Amino acid sequence: RRDRLHSGERYRLGVMGGTFDPIHHGHLVAASEVAAKFDLDEVVFVPTGIPWQKANRDVSAAEDRYLMTVIATASNPRFSVSRVDIDRPGNTYTVDTLKDLREERGPNTDLYFITGADAVRQILTWRGADELFDLAQFVGVTRPGVPMTVDDIKHLPGDRVTLLEVPALAISSTDCRARVEEREPIWYLVPDGIVQYIQKRGLYRLAADPDA
Numbered sequence: 001r002r003d004r005l006h007s008g009e010r011y012r013l014g015v016m017g018g019t020f021d022p023i024h025h026g027h028l029v030a031a032s033e034v035a036a037k038f039d040l041d042e043v044v045f046v047p048t049g050i051p052w053q054k055a056n057r058d059v060s061a062a063e064d065r066y067l068m069t070v071i072a073t074a075s076n077p078r079f080s081v082s083r084v085d086i087d088r089p090g091n092t093y094t095v096d097t098l099k100d101l102r103e104e105r106g107p108n109t110d111l112y113f114i115t116g117a118d119a120v121r122q123i124l125t126w127r128g129a130d131e132l133f134d135l136a137q138f139v140g141v142t143r144p145g146v147p148m149t150v151d152d153i154k155h156l157p158g159d160r161v162t163l164l165e166v167p168a169l170a171i172s173s174t175d176c177r178a179r180v181e182e183r184e185p186i187w188y189l190v191p192d193g194i195v196q197y198i199q200k201r202g203l204y205r206l207a208a209d210p211d212a
């Protein structure tokens with residue numbers, strides 16, 4: 001399908017932004033479902049630099065989050081990872097992510113920004129909201145614990161935002177971090193390589209933890 005670029009067809013690129021602290025199977029299933037339903041050629045995962053919505057907690061080092069994203073996506077030939085957000089100084093704004101990817105990929109690429117139900121409702125509060133819908137199509141995926149109906153997006157341009165129901169995985173990074181701190185298992189919530197990476201780097205352990 002990379003042939004699309006050569007045959008003059010437009011290349012369909014999914015963009016999955018996130019903190020990925022850590023990446024988990026909810027992210028991967030959402031990306032895979034949107035890729036199938038929207039016939040995407042590729043989904044690029046973009047770990048955030050400094051997430052402005054999360055200024056109130058310590059986010060793991062960008063390099064750890066980037067490497068976990070690489071580990072989790074490496075086996076899927078249609079998944080890739082971009083450093084645009086972690087290499088850009090300052091806070092991460094989706095409008096900059098989309099502009100950078102657009103510049104990098106050229107004019108024959110269409111962008112599909114994938115976002116969970118919790119985030120899709122807030123799009124209009126994001127910086128550059130007036131430009132966002134020109135840069136990408138937005139795909140809002142369902143997320144357990146976050147009810148979402150068409151009413152929630154009726155303030156957004158209908159032709160640029162689509163809702164998609166994905167298999168429900170009640171997994172969040174917050175819960176994964178809490179589990180590691182409490183020494184509870186995260187096997188099968190995240191890929192095996194992520195369990196091992198978290199352990200190897202001692203992520204999400206309290207400093208006072210004697211075995212940390």
Ligand code: ATP
Nearest residue numbers: 018019020026030115116119143169171172173174
């Ligand atoms: P945190 O708990 O730290 O906020 P998170 O699990 O929400 O982490 P993020 O990195 O914040 O993960 O999310 C990146 C994107 O993935 C967001 O658009 C979010 O809505 C979506 N997402 C996260 N978890 C799921 C899930 N289980 N199902 C569907 N979408 C999800």
Ligand code: MG
Nearest residue numbers: 019118172173
């Ligand atoms: Mg979140």
